[in-house]
Amino acid sequence: MDPKITEVSQAFERFKAAFVRNDFDKCSELLSQLKVLLTKFKSLPPLFEETPNAIHELTLARDIYEHAVVLSVKIEDLDAFERDFFQLKPYYTDACGRLPQSPQEYLILGLNLLRLLVQNRIAEFHTELELLSAIALENPCIKHAVELEQSFMEGAYNRVLSARKTLPHETYDYFMDLLAKTVRDEIAGCNEKAYDSLSVNDAQQILLFSSDQELVEYIKEHPEWEIKNGFVYFKQARESEPCKEIPSLQLINQTLSYARELERIV
Amino acid sequence: MTQDIEMKEQQPALSNSLSTTAPSTFQNLKEIAALIEVGAYAREVRRIVRAIRWTIQLRRKLKASVLSAFLNHVLVPGSELQSRLYSHLPKEDEQDMELDTATSATQAPAKHPLPELEVYCCLLVLIFLIDQKRYSEAKACSSASIARLKNLNRRTVDVLASRIYFYYSLSYELTGDLAEIRGNLLALHRTATLRHDELGQETLLNLLLRNYLCYNLYDQAEKLRSKAPRFEAHSNQQFCRYLFYLGKIRTIQLEYTDAKESLLQAARKAPDAALGFRVICNKWAVIVRLLLGEIPERTIFMQKGMEKALRPYFELTNAVRVGDLELFKKVADKFSNTFSSDRTDNLIVRLRHNVIRTGLRNISISYSRISLADVAKKLRLDSPNPIADAESIVAKAIRDGAIDATLDHANGWMVSKETGDIYSTNEPQVAFNSRIAFCLNMHNDAVRALRFPPNSDKEKESAEKRRERQQQEQELAKHIAEDDDDDF
Numbered sequence: 001m002d003p004k005i006t007e008v009s010q011a012f013e014r015f016k017a018a019f020v021r022n023d024f025d026k027c028s029e030l031l032s033q034l035k036v037l038l039t040k041f042k043s044l045p046p047l048f049e050e051t052p053n054a055i056h057e058l059t060l061a062r063d064i065y066e067h068a069v070v071l072s073v074k075i076e077d078l079d080a081f082e083r084d085f086f087q088l089k090p091y092y093t094d095a096c097g098r099l100p101q102s103p104q105e106y107l108i109l110g111l112n113l114l115r116l117l118v119q120n121r122i123a124e125f126h127t128e129l130e131l132l133s134a135i136a137l138e139n140p141c142i143k144h145a146v147e148l149e150q151s152f153m154e155g156a157y158n159r160v161l162s163a164r165k166t167l168p169h170e171t172y173d174y175f176m177d178l179l180a181k182t183v184r185d186e187i188a189g190c191n192e193k194a195y196d197s198l199s200v201n202d203a204q205q206i207l208l209f210s211s212d213q214e215l216v217e218y219i220k221e222h223p224e225w226e227i228k229n230g231f232v233y234f235k236q237a238r239e240s241e242p243c244k245e246i247p248s249l250q251l252i253n254q255t256l257s258y259a260r261e262l263e264r265i266v
Numbered sequence: 267m268t269q270d271i272e273m274k275e276q277q278p279a280l281s282n283s284l285s286t287t288a289p290s291t292f293q294n295l296k297e298i299a300a301l302i303e304v305g306a307y308a309r310e311v312r313r314i315v316r317a318i319r320w321t322i323q324l325r326r327k328l329k330a331s332v333l334s335a336f337l338n339h340v341l342v343p344g345s346e347l348q349s350r351l352y353s354h355l356p357k358e359d360e361q362d363m364e365l366d367t368a369t370s371a372t373q374a375p376a377k378h379p380l381p382e383l384e385v386y387c388c389l390l391v392l393i394f395l396i397d398q399k400r401y402s403e404a405k406a407c408s409s410a411s412i413a414r415l416k417n418l419n420r421r422t423v424d425v426l427a428s429r430i431y432f433y434y435s436l437s438y439e440l441t442g443d444l445a446e447i448r449g450n451l452l453a454l455h456r457t458a459t460l461r462h463d464e465l466g467q468e469t470l471l472n473l474l475l476r477n478y479l480c481y482n483l484y485d486q487a488e489k490l491r492s493k494a495p496r497f498e499a500h501s502n503q504q505f506c507r508y509l510f511y512l513g514k515i516r517t518i519q520l521e522y523t524d525a526k527e528s529l530l531q532a533a534r535k536a537p538d539a540a541l542g543f544r545v546i547c548n549k550w551a552v553i554v555r556l557l558l559g560e561i562p563e564r565t566i567f568m569q570k571g572m573e574k575a576l577r578p579y580f581e582l583t584n585a586v587r588v589g590d591l592e593l594f595k596k597v598a599d600k601f602s603n604t605f606s607s608d609r610t611d612n613l614i615v616r617l618r619h620n621v622i623r624t625g626l627r628n629i630s631i632s633y634s635r636i637s638l639a640d641v642a643k644k645l646r647l648d649s650p651n652p653i654a655d656a657e658s659i660v661a662k663a664i665r666d667g668a669i670d671a672t673l674d675h676a677n678g679w680m681v682s683k684e685t686g687d688i689y690s691t692n693e694p695q696v697a698f699n700s701r702i703a704f705c706l707n708m709h710n711d712a713v714r715a716l717r718f719p720p721n722s723d724k725e726k727e728s729a730e731k732r733r734e735r736q737q738q739e740q741e742l743a744k745h746i747a748e749d750d751d752d753d754f
Contacts, residue, residue, distance in 0.1 A: 123519040129612060130482045130518055146615075153619045155662025156647075156655045190661035194673045202675050247692065254699055261706045 002053055005060065008037050012064060019067065024075050031071065034064050058099055062091040066104045073111065073171050078119070085112050093131075107169055110141030114175045117149055118182060125149060141169065148179070155190070157183045161208055184208065188222065192234045203232045291327045294320070295336045295390075299383060306382045306422050314382070314425045321390070328394050330355045336390070340383050347384055350410065351391045354403055381418050385411070385426045392433045401440045408434035412450070419461055428469040435473040444477050451477065455494075464497055468504045475511040482609075484518045491515065506536045510547055517550065517613065522558045529554060545575045546608070552579045553613050556620060559668075561587045578604045586617060589625025591646045594618065622647075622659060623668050630669040630682045637679045653678070 011034050018026040038044060041057045051057070065088040072080035085108070092105060109132070116125040129146070136142055144163065151159040160183050164176045184207055191198065191206065198206070204215045219225050219232065226233045298317045305313030334355050341348040388411040395404040412434055415427050431454065438447050451474050458466035471494050478487035491512065499505035513528035533547035548566060555562045567573065567580040578601035585594040598605070598614055605611040625645050629636060641660065642652035649655050660680055663669050670683040 123521075124485075126518055126520060126612070126616075127484045130484055134606075150615070150618065153616075154622055155659045156649070157658045157662075158651065158654045159649065187658070187661075190658070190665040192665075194661040194664040194671075195675060196672060198675055206675075251695075254695075258702060258706075261710075265709065 004037070004040055005053060005056060008034065008060060008064075011037065012060070015064075015067065019071065022074075024071070027071055028075070031064075031068055038064065055098060058091065062088065062099065062102060065091065066102065066108060069108055069111070070171055073174055076174055078115065081111075081115060106136060106139040106141045107171070109136065110139075110145050110169075111171060111175070113142065113145035114148070114172065114179075117145065117152065118175050118178045120182070122149075144172075152183075157187050180208075184218075188218075192222075192224075195234055197231045197233045200227070200230050200232060291324060291329075291332050292335055294324055295332065296339065298324075299336075299340055299386070302382050302386055303380060306380050306420075309422060311422055311425060314422050317386075318425060318429060321393075325393060325397065328390070328397070330394075333390060333394055337387055340387060347387070347414075351387060351407075354391055354395060354407055381420065382422055382426065385415065385418070385423055385430070388414070389426055389430055389433070392430065392437075396433060396437060396440075401437050404433070404437035405441060405443075408437055412454070416457070421463075424463045424466050427463075428466045431466070431469050431473060435476070439476075439480070444480055448474070448477055459495060465500045465504075467495070467497075468500060468508070472504055472507045472511065475508070475515075479511060479514060484515055487511070488515050488519070502535060503537070503540075506532045506540075506543070509535070510543070510550075513547075513550060513554070517554055517557075522554050526551065526554045526558060541571050545572050548572060548576060549579055549608055549610065552576070552583065553610055553617070556583060556586050556617055557613065559620060559623065582614070582617070586621050586624060589621055589623075589628050589645075591618070591621055591625070591648075594621045623663060626660065626663050627669055630671050630680070633680075633682060635679055635681050637677075638673075639678070641680060 011030060015027060015030040015034065018030060038061055041051075041061070044057065044061050065084055068084040069081060069088060072078075072084055088108065091099070092102075092109075109128075113125060113128060116122075116128065132142065137146070144167070148160060148163055151157070151163070161180060164180065167173065167176065187207055191203075200212065200215065204212060207215065207218065209215045209218065216227070219227060224234070298320050301313055301317045301320075305311070305317065334352065337348055337351055337355075341351075388407065392404055392407055392411065395401075395407060408430060411430050415423070415430065418427075431451075435444070435447065435451070438444050451470055455467065455470040455474065457463075458470055471491070474490060475487050478484070478490070499508070509528045509532035513525045513532060516522075516525035516528065529547055529551040533544055533551060536544050536547065548569070552562050552566065562583060567576045567583075569576075578597070581597045581601070582594075585597050594617070602611065605614055622645060626641075629641060629644055638653050638656050638660070642656035645656065645659075647655055647659075657673065657675075660669075660671070660673060664671055664673070672681050672683070673679075674681060
């Protein structure tokens with residue numbers, strides 16, 4: 001077998017061992033080494049040359065990148081996730097004819113969708129969704145992400161938080177935590193506009209805090225809210241009603257443009 | 267002047283002879299070839315455009331015999347091009363061929379063919395092959411033609427070239443190999459840009475967008491579209507196509523207002539004959555309007571020829587208008603095949619949210635106060651915890667400004683606010699402004715689109731006459747200025 005491939009495989013074995021031990025620093029180090037070694041292979045994207053060991057090299061490279069993606073979730077580095085995912089993508093799209101399907105493919109695709117959702121990049125979420133085939137959409141990992149997005153859009157936030165209990169895979173934990181935080185901010189925003197006042201208990205329940213203390217802390221971040229007699233008052237947020245004034249500048253601009261255009265009509 | 271009169275004479279002759287048999291088609295083809303020659307020598311692109319229009323009229327009458335006779339007449343016999351094109355045509359009707367070759371042999375001397383005529387012959391053969399559904403041969407023919415076109419750099423060839431690009435892409439699409447030619451199309455687009463061939467650029471950009479959208483690569487399509495050079499549209503059909511692709515991309519990217527504008531414009535500008543195109547524009551436009559929260563009028567679905575195709579969308583609109591989730595689910599399941607073939611199924615999934623919103627709005631308008639349990643029941647949310655769901659959904663709707671109400675958690679009900687008088691706000695002003703702007707833009711576009719006949723025969727003004735004219739203009743200007751002062 002090609003000495004380069006043997007070298008890469010050995011390094012990869014060491015990487016996997018360190019990963020299982022949760023030794024993330026060693027993992028990152030080995031990963032950078034592996035990436036440098038991978039550049040020596042000509043059969044990988046973007047060249048896609050037809051070398052005799054192409055299939056083997058492609059499969060190996062794909063495994064390495066998949067592990068890299070999962071590693072970036074473990075060390076909670078979203079930028080690294082994005083980078084590694086983009087490097088992984090051509091293996092799924094362009095090389096899919098030549099390689100057998102990876103068992104982790106749907107998991108990683110689901111993770112990516114979830115990441116886009118958490119970062120509120122809904123347009124890209126939908127663009128990615130279009131690329132998925134009907135079979136992919138049936139897969140539980142991906143279905144989970146899609147349903148989450150639906151609930152998020154509709155505003156049924158309690159469904160979002162309960163979905164946390166039915167995760168298809170443990171790697172989803174990190175994103176769900178981030179999502180919980182975003183959801184909480186959203187709920188707070190909605191409650192401001194929707195309720196005049198809430199009792200402290202109810203507020204705690206709705207915002208899904210486990211104790212009064214956390215609620216008080218959270219309220220400190222929102223200076224417009226007041227706590228009085230065991231009730232949270234949101235009224236302040238609505239005091240600033242726009243006064244009925246005429247937007248004179250806008251009117252002047254519009255009228256001037258009408259005059260100019262009409263003058264041009266011969 | 268005499269040339270124009272010739273053209274006019276040929277046109278009525280053409281319309282008469284369109285209904286008769288093959289030899290007249292041959293006659294027409296000869297006339298078209300003559301027109302192309304004239305256009306090439308005079309470097310007038312408009313004649314070539316007219317020639318193409320006539321060819322499209324003749325499309326149904328093309329037969330192998332006519333084509334072989336025409337090729338004989340136009341191309342140098344025995345040339346490599348001619349033998350290649352001949353090989354594509356089936357050898358049938360030997361008698362007709364002999365007759366035509368006899369007549370042509372007496373008329374035309376052997377001549378060196380113009381590159382335009384050669385390209386035109388390639389185009390004719392391509393059209394013929396595609397109409398006969400021989401797609402793999404069309405693929406081969408078009409690839410060879412494109413290779414030939416790379417060396418030609420004349421404006422008059424551009425019009426013919428853009429047609430060939432279109433059929434090239436079409437032949438690959440019909441055989442399912444679109445991804446192969448993506449690299450070629452990109453290279454051709456580069457060349458067209460370098461040569462300032464605007465019609466070619468337009469056509470190729472549209473073909474590339476179509477290529478990407480066929481494979482759902484919206485990301486790449488958008489990247490290309492945003493970076494490609496933009497200019498005034500040369501061809502109405504290409505502009506319509508571009509608007510349609512743009513609308514599709516914007517819809518997927520959740521920019522519904524822009525998408526609606528593009529799609530509606532594409533549907534309006536499309537020629538009446540392009541029924542399939544208008545149908546699909548209308549389908550997407552309906553969905554985008556639903557996603558924006560407005561209900562399209564019934565007349566849209568009743569347009570001539572489109573009723574059957576738009577039927578699923580009509581029922582969908584009904585479900586969204588009523589705000590009934592169960593009906594919506596039923597319609598989505600019933601027509602799921604249509605929706606997936608139109609590639610709109612992901613968009614339909616997004617509509618669920620709109621159905622809930624509309625239902626909420628109806629409830630909020632009809633009730634001044636309603637309990638959340640009843641809201642959940644009316645919306646028919648099938649979930650394990652309907653009341654909590656309903657509460658959060660209503661809260662979000664209030665925040666987004668879809669309904670005007672407040673929630674009372676302790677008592678568990680929703681209290682709607684009174685809607686004020688809309689005429690005392692700025693709303694009418696804004697609506698009027700957008701309409702005025704649209705009308706004024708349309709007027710400006712129409713003025714810009716005016717065309718005047720070419721002025722080549724006007725005599726040059728002598729210096730005296732020019733001075734006279736300038737003097738007159740100055741006096742007039744002074745006069746107007748004085749008048750204005752008087753008014754003041």
